[in-house]
Amino acid sequence: MGTKWKSIKLLGALIVVMALFAFSNHRSQLRKPTEISLKFLGDDRLFITQDAVNKLLIQNYGSLENLPKDEVVLDSLEQTILANDMIKNAHVYYTVNGQLKANIVQRTPIGRVQGNDKFYLDDEGKRMPLSPFYAARVPIITGEVTGDALSQIYELLKYVNQDGFLRKNLIGIHVVSDNDFQLRFRMEDFVVELGAIEKLPQKFANFKAFYAKATKDKILGAYRVVSLEFDNQVVCTKI
Template sequence: MAGFANSRQNEKICKKVYVNIDNEYKNYFIGDKEVRDLLTREGERKLEGLPNSNIELKNLEKRLEAHKFVKAAEVYKGLDGNVHVIVKQNRPIARILRSDQDVYIDEEGTVLPLSDTYTARVIPITKSAYSKALDKGFFQDSTGQAYLSLLKFIEKDQFWKAQLAHMHIDGKGKVSFLPQVGEHTIEFGKPDEVETKFKKLLVFYKEVLPVMGWDRYKRVNVEFEDQIICE
């Protein structure tokens, strides 16, 4: 019976291809047309009209996952013989600005190229010429993982994601930020005790700036334990 059912399924004709692109994080790096072009090799081999026996699902998934902005793809056949495609996009969390290359990184530290069709709203990062190169391998070791954890914290926090406009890493590996609102520089220090430092910084925003004024300070340092230094 199983063999008979499988044989009948293979005889069915694909009449339509359904594409579902996961836009959970409001990324639009790949669209419906691009997905269909990948599936059909730019229209050379359309799936509509083919019997199920001639459609190799795993090959279609591999073709989609070879795209620079596709994190995972699932392709399956429905009981009616039609093909269903689910695409999950890569999620950039920061953009590295450097003289030789302008790239994104995702939450796993993987380097992604820029897109011709969409620009992600993520924090840009620059570094001192004397600091370690922020290349593909940087975010995979223990040192780089600390910076990656910092970026993931910012990306997941709505307030800090909106408030922090720029991140810089100096020659000693210390981090500083420029805010969207205010004229001050935030001196964060090394990417450790991240949650504690942001809690101190939130105290500065909630209790100090409303009293002293947003233009009162040019420098705010939360690097040291139990201290907020404002100048």
């Protein structure tokens, strides 16, 4: 009798727990979310603000406070956020207590095209619009920037960003033609004639050796043009 009574009590407790879980889950599904909580991962210099993202969501869905939880499609919210050209990745989710959150990763500009058509070049080699909220400090790209030239500039900037000296000091790239590029460096008046985007390790090794020697001799200001177009040498033109 005792064993049977214990089994009945255990079954009853199990039924109660299942009923509470179902009730809690039902209430959770009906619970209306508050405004979505946004978190920008990585760089805190925002090309798009939290208010701008919230306005984007309101334009598409209205106030999320008016929607039950089971009517909120997370994938759809993510795609709406990703439709903004400033955003690289977004993950929308509910916390265990029912709070709606979104983790957002912005795109990363590595160069800025300054011409009739103004835009950033991002770290995937794609065009990225300028932001009304923040201007990135990246090398300025001038000249006739064709599609082929832009793809070569992307390869150049990928190389530059892996080198501490170049990343810190390069401020400008000028497109002479699709296979001919000039560079500008911080605090120096001379133009560096890079030529084609080839043999970059050799060209920049030669340039850094020249730069170190000219800095030591205090003669950097004497040059107007520094050419890296010739194999294994740096050819300089004085002012």
